[in-house]
Structures are given as C-alpha cells and as structure tokens.
Amino acid sequence: MTDLHLWLRHEVRSTERRTPIVPADARRLVGSGVTLTVEESPQRIFPIEEYEAAGCRVAPAGSWTRAPEAAVVIGLKELPDRPDRLAHRHIFFGHAYKQQPGAEELLRRFAAGGGALLDLEYLVDDTGRRLAAFGFWAGYLGAALAVLQHRGRLAAPLTPTSKEELDEGLRPAAGDEEFTALVIGALGRSGRGARVAFLTAGVEATAWDLAETRDLDRPALLGHDVLVNAVLATTPIPPFLREQDLDDPARRLRTLCDVTVDVGSPLNVLPVYDRTTEWTAPVRRLREEPPLDLIAIDNLPSLLPLESSTDFSAALLPELLRFETGGSWGRCLDRFHQTCRELGIDKGEFGDV
Known part of the structure; x- marks a missing residue:
C-alpha cells in the first residue's frame, strides 16, 4: 500500500446516518498503512470514539476543505454548495452522469479546482458489475x-x-x-x-x-x-x-x-x-x-444505518486497499473525464488516481 490518506467527511444531510467505512474496517485500513482522518459527525451511526480506537485521526465536521491536497475525501451523499472550486479527489455518489439537475454545475466545480469525482455508482469490475452498493x-x-x-x-x-x-x-x-x-x-x-x-x-x-x-x-x-x-x-x-x-x-x-x-x-x-x-x-x-x-426517498438505506453501512463497508474495503493500483478506480476516473468531455468542460490538470 502506497501512502494513501483517506478523509471520511461528515454528511451534510441531516437524515444521512450511514458511513462508507465502519470502525472495524477503518482499523484494517490503518493497519495496512492508510492514514484515515474521520470528521466528527452528530448523526453518523458509529460514534467518533470507535474510530479513534481504531487508530484514526479526528477532525471537525466540514474540515475536508482544508485537507492536504493529496487526501482523498470520501462520503456518500451530496457535497455542500461551497466551495465553488473542488481541489480534491472525492469518492461519493455524485449523480452527475445522466443529466440530473445540478450535475453540470458539480462537474464544473471539479474542473475549476482541479479535483475529480470518483463516483461510487460507477465503481465496477471489468464486466461492469457494481463492486459496492446499498x-x-x-x-x-x-x-x-x-x-x-x-x-x-x-x-x-x-x-x-x-x-x-x-x-x-x-x-x-x-x-x-x-x-x-x-x-x-x-x-x-x-x-x-x-x-x-x-x-x-x-x-x-x-x-x-x-x-x-x-x-x-x-x-x-x-x-x-x-x-x-x-x-x-x-x-x-x-x-x-x-x-x-x-x-x-x-x-x-x-x-x-x-x-x-x-x-x-x-x-x-x-x-x-x-x-x-x-x-x-x-x-x-x-x-x-x-x-x-x-x-420516492433517495437515501432509504439510512433507515437501517447499521446493517447497510456494515455491508457496504465490507464490499468497499478491498477496493480501498488497492486504491492506488488503478483498475476499478481508474474506470471511475475515466468515466469522469468522459462526461466532462461530452459536456465540453475544461478539466484542467486532474492528475492520476
């Protein structure tokens, strides 16, 4: 495992109690050499103390905007409307590739800041099968x-x-x-x-x-x-x-x-x-x-936050452990670049995953 810094952000939606990384899997990531910073969150189903006990760093809610440039910010649902420029690589469900309302504006924020969206909906194997899903x-x-x-x-x-x-x-x-x-x-x-x-x-x-x-x-x-x-x-x-x-x-x-x-x-x-x-x-x-x-509720699994988070985190863990090797994450980045090209968005310099 190369030097990877994951930054687990607080979810701004008040009804979102899930997490993509549960404390037990956080411990495995830290044990493999990953630096994992976890933001405090009043609604996350797992208390911050369990992440501290797993060896994670703790940061205030919303502080991902000041995270080191190389950090990969991970969450589940939408980002807040600010900042206008997104400089980091972000892992979450972006809902930005099928002309959904607000999709182009989100992608332009990444282009303005030089960041990239690694959309969890498009984290797939080489046959197109979803690797982690709720x-x-x-x-x-x-x-x-x-x-x-x-x-x-x-x-x-x-x-x-x-x-x-x-x-x-x-x-x-x-x-x-x-x-x-x-x-x-x-x-x-x-x-x-x-x-x-x-x-x-x-x-x-x-x-x-x-x-x-x-x-x-x-x-x-x-x-x-x-x-x-x-x-x-x-x-x-x-x-x-x-x-x-x-x-x-x-x-x-x-x-x-x-x-x-x-x-x-x-x-x-x-x-x-x-x-x-x-x-x-x-x-x-x-x-x-x-x-x-x-x-028509778009975060149904948050009504069973413990069960759904545990299952999702278990599926995502192997992909995070091989984050730097390309593969599924490379396909996510390719999809991001493809959509930006289709929309005529100037992506700037995104770098490699």
Missing part, C-alpha cells in the same frame, strides 16, 4: 415502506430503526387485507431485497425483470395493488408508467415506491413525478380517485 437494503426498505403505507401503518416522520423492529412491524396483523405486489428489476440487488421484505410481510410478489419488460404488459402492471421499481436504466427504455396510465379507469395500483429515484434524468422509467419525498413527508398523493400514493 441496493439490497434500498429494495428491502422500499418494499417495507410500501407495505406499511398500503396497510395504513406508515408513520411520519420516518426514523432510523433496527431490522428486528422493522420486521416486527411488517408481519401481517389481524384485519390486514391481502394485496398483490409487483417488483420490477426483481433479479438485481434492490429487487432481491424488495422480494425478501415482501415475504417477511407475508406477500409473494410478482417478479419482473428484463424478459418481462421487453414487451411491457401495462394492464398487468396496473392490475397490482403495490409496485416497487428497482430498475436503474443506463440506456433509454420506454417508461413503465406514464401520466395517462395513472388515469386509466382500470388501474388497481394504489401504492408506488420508486427505489431508484432517478427523477430529473431523461432515463427515468417512472416520469410521473418531479420531486422526491422526504423522511418528514415520505408519501405524496399522485391521484385522489382512485388514490395512488408515491414513496
């Missing part, structure tokens, strides 16, 4: 919230919980009516998580994947009570739901959960809403008669 828990929680909403038991605001407590609330209770559920993208990580949650709730969900969506049976889709979308499109495909489908008099669909939340992207397969829902108001009514409720 998908299973996103699908699990998406289906769980859809079940609770459909049964009239979803309380707001949402608060983080444990899997045991969540599962207890999912189990059928006296008076619960049976309902049908459909998972699209059922064979992927998120789809598998959704199916497991439905089974916990006593529901055998219909499972659709590529074969079932090539020639979409819209009446069959609208004939389910609950729909969970776990498809993140990378090329244009016909949308699964359109505005006219919501007004179809034969629509039985009452609860829709979009796990992938690709709102604002031209590749969005559910272009029937224009903004996410939040922990404070997790459900939005799309139609009144017959009712149709939407759940």
